[in-house]
Amino acid sequence: MQLIAKLGILADAAKYDASCASSGAPKRSSKGRDGLGATNGMGICHSYTPDGRCVSLLKVLLTNFCLYDCQYCVNRRTSNVPRARFTPEEVVRLTLDFYRRNCISGLFLSSGIIRSADYTMEQLIRVARLLREEHEFRGYIHLKTIPDADPLLIEEAGRLADRLSVNIELPTDESLQLLAPEKKASTIRLAMGTIHQGQLAVAGERNAPRFTPAGQSTQLIVGADSTDDHTILGNAQALYQGYALKRVYYSAFSPIPDSPSSVPLAAPPLLREHRLYQADFLMRGYGYSAGELLREAGNLALDIDPKLAWALANREVFPLDVNRAEPALLARIPGIGLRSVQRLVALRRERRIRYDDLVQLRCVLDKARPFIVTSDYRPPEAEVRSGLLRARLREPQAPQQMGLWA
Amino acid sequence: MIALDCGNDFATWREQARTLLSHNIDPCDVVWAQGLMHDLLALPTPLPTGRGSFRARIPAALLGQLEQAGRYRGDQRWSLLYEVLWRVAHGDRTAMLAGDRLGSELQRRIKQVSREAHHLHAFVRFVPLPPQLAEHLQLDLVAFHEPAHDILHSASEHFAERLGRQRWLIATPEDGIRYDGNALDYRKQCPEQWQQWAQQADDPDGELWPTYYRHTFNPARVNPGALAQHMPGRFWRHLPEGALIGQLVGQAQRGKQRDGQAAEVASQGGKRIVPRGQSGPL
Ligand code: SF4
Secondary structure, eight states, X not given: OOHHHHHHHHHHTTXXXXXXXXXXXXXXXXTTSSSBOOBOSOOOOOEEOTTXXXXXXXXXXXXXXXXXXXXXXXXXXXXXXXXXXXXXXXXHHHHHHHHHTTSOSEEEEEOOOOSOHHHHHHHHHXXXXXXXXXXXXXXXXXXXXXXXXXXXXXXHHHHHOSEEEOOOBSOSHHHHHHHOTTOOHHHHHHHHHHHHHHHHHHTTOTTSOOOOTTOEEEEEEESSSSOOHHHHHHHHHHHHHHHOOSEEEEEEOOOOTTOOTTSOOSOOOHHHHHHHHHHHHHHHHSOOOHHHHOOSSSOOOSSSOHHHHHHHHTXXXXXXXXXXSOHHHHTXXXXXXXXXXXXXXXXXHHSOOOHHHHHHTTOOHHHHGGGEEBTTBOOOHHHHHOTHXXXXXXXXXXXXXXXXXX | OEEEOOTTOHHHHHHHHHHHHHTTOOGGGEEEOSSSOOOTTSOOBOOOOSOOSOOOOOOHHHHHHHHHHTTOOSTTTTHHHHHHHHHHHTTOGGGXXXXXXXXXXXXXXXXXXXXXXXXXXXXXXXXXXXXHHHHHHTOSEEEEOOOSSSOHHHHTHHHHHHHTTOOEEEEOSSOEEEEOSSOEEEESSOOHHHHHHHHSOOOXXXXXXXXXXXXXXXXXXXXXXXXXXXXXXXXGGGSTTHHHHHHHHHHHHTTSOSSSSOHHHHTSOOBOOOOTTOOSOO
């Protein structure tokens, strides 16, 4: 099979992984040296596809042959899809070619499971080794970890890659048993633990060899089973705390060709996915806990964002005086982001904050207005308490993708 | 009215601004323009000679911010900077902070400029020259790019870090930059020959990238608005994948298929896998 035909099949098979980040790697440069590639901590999106997602890495499978039968996966062994397999050299060639063209900042390589978990992991490592050692490639490398692989192999991968990921996909044991019978929650967590241990072993040691400097990540599928957002966010929080994960990705389940009856054949729940990302960002960046964002079982509201939902549920905290409130509290005002908080703090050292300053800072005042006090503005008491507030602040629900699913 | 031309060069502007400020000349009395002054009512007064007596304290961070904002192509490109400088020099630091009207505009320009540098790093597409030509021109990779602001010079070092000893050039309609593996050669006026090399390069392996782009797209998630927001349409015509965008959106929206697979893959014969030791269909 020609390289270009393999590329088509193996890129198509890899697109259900949401992650394409190239950020968080240490500073590396090839200036005046042999080899190729640089990283500086910032990721670069070299393109966007018409689904609006960033293209930062060459994201392919080494092969989409797979012995497992995960129901949600297009590559499961019972799926009737065309199959292909790259040689490690072919992946290297594609990575270097796209990198020189400035189409990508690195490689995200994953694979179906062939022969055995160890064999598959060895193949992934071989690609990374060729890139790093033979071609002195200093760009970004993200390797998918095969959970059942020998911990020594996982450690080897961690020394070559900037990031490793082990996908959880389904957050409960019951769902895994039902939809991914060959996978086990316990081995997935063990693999995450191996990676975390590898990171801890070099933490604080300046001369130790690098180990996944851009951290580890995972992905949860949303909408393939009946798991609710409460469980998903609780899981994410536990992962951030227990394994120091860099990112949890949420992937709205896209219907797959030749779909088995065990998973839905419906439009991907994109808005739900979006709300989960917002909630996740609030946990990582703003200090909200999962329990604050969703107090009981169920899903996040779709008609308002989770920050606004928290403010509406905690009205006694508001209105907040923008001239006095602690920065951490300012950041809890709907419509005011972290960057605006920094700028407000800088500005109020010089003078009192007025309403117009928030306009100039492009804060979303429609959302912020009922929750703030400035030197020349105070919301009417009735407004802050009003039960109508939520109705007024709802986002119009644009039906997504009506063309496809109506 | 004092009319000045700094040739869109920050160092020149800074000298002029220093002189003006030392004579305490009000921003209303000075204008920067390129070439001839169009405002015939403004009778140009010459720039005073020598330094005046006004000594201002300028925060160290401001100069860097002014330099960055000076790369912005737009109305009042240099007058705005002088107004900021003048206000800060007279003790009003809000002029450089977002929140203040003038400060917001300054910060907006800085942001646009760094965004444009980011666009350069993201959307430049090099074409590798065939070995013989590369040897002849001493050049491995060429690209054509159209930035909206003057960021080529300050933002191109990035490619020397990425590409090691590779020799490359980036041509634009205005300026150009070339790297020989050791040093950068920046031209304010891009040599015509550079533009020709960059725009006429043959690319026999050029189909691989568009193939990848087609297949990494998930038609079940089509969302062209998000694409346009992150990758402005003005860049599409120099991107090898640019021509595919409309086509892919069209196919996805016509609803030919409801899953994530590309049509080209769906039309190929499939293969179910039987694990070793098992016989017959699963
Ligand atoms: S192991 Fe499961 S999820 Fe991974 S490729 Fe195979 S079938 Fe798909």
